[in-house]
């Protein structure tokens with residue numbers, strides 16, 4: 170498996186670069202494109218492996234997806250009721266979003282399908298989506314979790330929904346702020362025999378709501394509640410054209426790298442800055458980061474901006490509460506800011522990190538210590554003591570977690586000697602050009618196979 174050898178930055182990082190298309194929006198564009206009537210064109214698509222998993226699952230259910238150019242897809246919508254039974258298992262790879270969003274759609278189908286994933290995905294909890302879907306009559310079975318009673322993991326066998334029976338209306342209060350759970354429930358709500366009402370503790374990313382609303386689904390958001398009332402709806406989604414904004418979750422690595430390497434000036438262009446995703450930018454600003462957001466209006470219903478980042482002295486701040494769901498995928502890279510901030514940064518309310526591609530609280534604690542940064546693991550977060558001067562060179566096992574591999578690579582830029590990041594092929598799940606981009610900014614990264 171590929172390892173990266175990241176050298177300490179010998180000079181400031183400088184440049185203006187694009188970032189890959191937003192992974193979350195990419196999944197939704199593919200999935201909703203498949204359920205539309207007509208042809209949906211998806212522009213600025215960057216083929217991260219997770220998005221490709223969604224595309225391949227849809228193809229396996231009879232959806233034609235063409236690639237007229239390297240960055241464009243055309244999805245020939247099958248309509249809300251046009252998916253076909255797949256011949257084999259639907260392979261979601263490493264992608265939790267693929268598995269959980271598809272579960273919402275498959276819950277309403279008259280055929281059976283089995284969702285499988287790689288080793289990491291097969292350890293992640295699935296009752297959070299199976300529970301509400303079963304509550305509305307869906308047929309879903311999983312493998313019992315080896316350690317947690319009542320929990321299930323993939324493979325998930327879903328359907329068929331018996332002829333003559335529809336999914337029932339549902340009022341659901343989610344115990345976790347999760348866009349994957351919310352999306353699964355809302356997607357199933359398009360097929361239900363009555364109203365779906367979903368509430369979560371704080372608002373998670375709202376890309377599904379934006380896109381569904383734009384395509385004609387009778388969805389409305391009332392305060393913290395999202396509602397779909399399909400009564401009187403013809404159950405057709407309109408085909409659409411979407412240009413996917415750049416992924417803030419990918420840009421975050423560049424913004425933070427620019428803070429860490431003294432003298433750096435980096436611009437990440439065309440980045441989605443939906444307020445349900447911008448927690449990391451707020452955290453960085455509170456810490457004193459050099460950051461300017463140059464807004465460019467909306468692209469396909471999502472706000473877009475260029476992010477200008479430059480190195481600045483950082484101070485520790487508390488991180489917690491409603492900011493955490495809006496920075497959920499950026500907490501690892503926020504730990505890298507904390508590692509260089511003056512004082513102790515406390516991260517709280519982040520227990521969900523234990524259910525990501527790895528247990529990101531435990532994994533980050535290990536990564537920080539390997540770089541010589543003192544930290545203390547908490548049940549729902551970390552305390553991190555910032556460290557001035559070069560970090561220790563480290564040998565890191567990413568545990569197959571893309572965001573850990575990229576965070577470790579950024580920390581390595583300020584270590585005293587080259588660091589090795591093992592099991593780094595996973596970077597391609599969300600940021601296939603990560604190494605090329607770091608190099609374009611002036612960093613030295615060697616790839617070992």
Ligand code: S3P
Pocket residue numbers: 192193194196266346347348349350352373374497498521
């Ligand atoms: C995502 C939701 C989040 C996030 C994931 C992508 C999505 O997961 O961590 O990377 O696209 O809906 P949760 O819903 O589990 O918080």
